[in-house]
Amino acid sequence: MNLQKTILSLLFFIIASSVTFAQQDVDSQINDLIKKDNVMLTENDKSLKLTEEQTLKLKEAYKKLVLFENDLPRSKKKKKEAYREAMTPILSETMAYKRSLLTSKQLAAYNAYDAR
Structure with missing residues (x-):
């Protein structure tokens, strides 16, 4: 009985860890896309960085994209x-x-960067 509990606990830990790792991977892919956007926008003018609201909306859109691709x-x-x-x-x-x-x-700025 203890062996079963130990195995179940270990299995649960592995599943939970893999879900956490997968979420971190998705989050890092999304953050990379946001960073790339900010690099494109702020190349000549630092004030053109994405606002918090834009970033939040883009994160949701990018999440759908990343999950679809994955x-x-x-x-x-x-x-x-x-x-x-x-x-x-x-x-x-x-x-x-x-x-x-x-x-x-x-x-x-985005179009100018994209045109190169």
């Missing part, structure tokens, strides 16, 4: 065309949403 089957990730077909709609939706959140000055 859920794609490995077979699609290996085949570039299948991956592109699966990702294009959600990526386009996320980018359109991001552009709608930006001010006109931020959008100009």
Whole structure:
């Protein structure tokens, strides 16, 4: 009986740890995307950094994107065309949403960086 409890406790710990690790990985991917956005926006003008409100909204949008990408089957990730077909709609939706959140000055800076 003690062995069963020990095994169950260990199993629960492993599951809880893997869920925590997976969440941390998603959070780090989201934070990396936010950092990249801020680098693009603030290259010439530091005042164009994303506001807290913009950051929170983008984190939600990026979370959907990251989770969608992480859920794609490995077979699609290996085949570039299948991956592109699966990702294009959600990526386009996320980018359109991001552009709608930006001010006109931020959008100009983003487009200038993107044009290079």
